[in-house]
Amino acid sequence: MRAKSARQIVQQAILLTTAAILAFSLHANAQEAARPLEGVIDIHAHFMPDVVPRSIDAIEAARIAKQQGMRAIVLKNHYDSTSAQAFLVRKAVPGIEVFGGIALNLSVGGMNPAAVERMAQMSGGYGKIVWMGSFDTETQVRSEKTTRPFVAISKNGELLLETKAVIITIAKYHLALATGHNTPQEDLLLIREAKLQGIDRIVVTHAMMAPIHMSIPQMQQAASLGAYIEFVYNGTVGHFKEFELADYVKAIRAIGPSHCILASDLGQADNPIPTDGLIAYFAGLKRLGITQSELDQMSKTNPAHLLGLN
DSSP states (O other), X not given: OOOOOHHHHHHHHHHHHHHHHHHHHHHHHHHHHHOTTTTOEEEEEEOBSOSSOBSSBHHHHHHHHHHTTOOEEXXXXXXXXXXXXXXXXXXXXXXXXXXXEEEOSGGGTSSOHHHHHHHHHSGGGOEEEEEOOSTTBHHHHHHHTOOOOOBOOEETTEEOHHHHHHHHHHHHTTOEEEOOSOOHHHHXXXXXXXXHTTOOOEEETTTTSTTTOOOHHHHHHHHHTTOEEEEEXXXXXXXXXXXXXXXXXXXXXXXXXXXXXXXXXXXXXXXXXXXXXXXXXHHHHHHTTOOHHHHHIIIIIHHHHHTTOO
């Protein structure tokens, strides 16, 4: 049998190399399709245990998020700190970063810097976000047209002293400030005071949803001051649906993906679980022209910066 020429050997090597590259590419694409949330961070999701019905508990949610390749999740509870819960979930589900936070509602004393401090000091240091109230804010209560007690953050266009004390505590522990369920005007006051105190990790909580209802110019102003604008899938499905995905795309285009964060805000009993919601969310946005690079910016890069991650 005649020996192969040097040229034939080189051609065969090239063919083998090309086949290997193609096989690797197909394998990588299959893995990406199997794990569409690879590297994603969800900064806003709800889980059991809670005082209201939820679709999934924190350990189950972390396990599923890990299976989907997610980098991190942030556990949110309207009425209790979740930094201790994050510590325990990390032990139960190693291999995914789990963080907590605190929403400054009546159950934790409202604008209470001591509650923020203890949340930040909890074992592990996994408490990362302070929501400036949610279901107990003055704005939320007035939007419900009820007369129940509420948490005020401002008066006559000025932040209250206790609100400023909370912001100082957020700065002290290098936490992220989330504006919560307050008016657009109050959100802008919070952002300005946070910047004054040296805080550079700020997010406007689901800016378009009730009871906030920021306009696009107000969102642009918040972004110009250094805040991220959060867009949550919960606003487009289920009981809290107010918008179509096209409405979000219009706002994202006006603000710019570098100033936006995508999150689920899921966990409600009548909604998809957070991971399923995110998969549907991202697929819907891509159909409307949001690129994979833009999705990565809003679901990986920006949330990582908000949490102080590399």
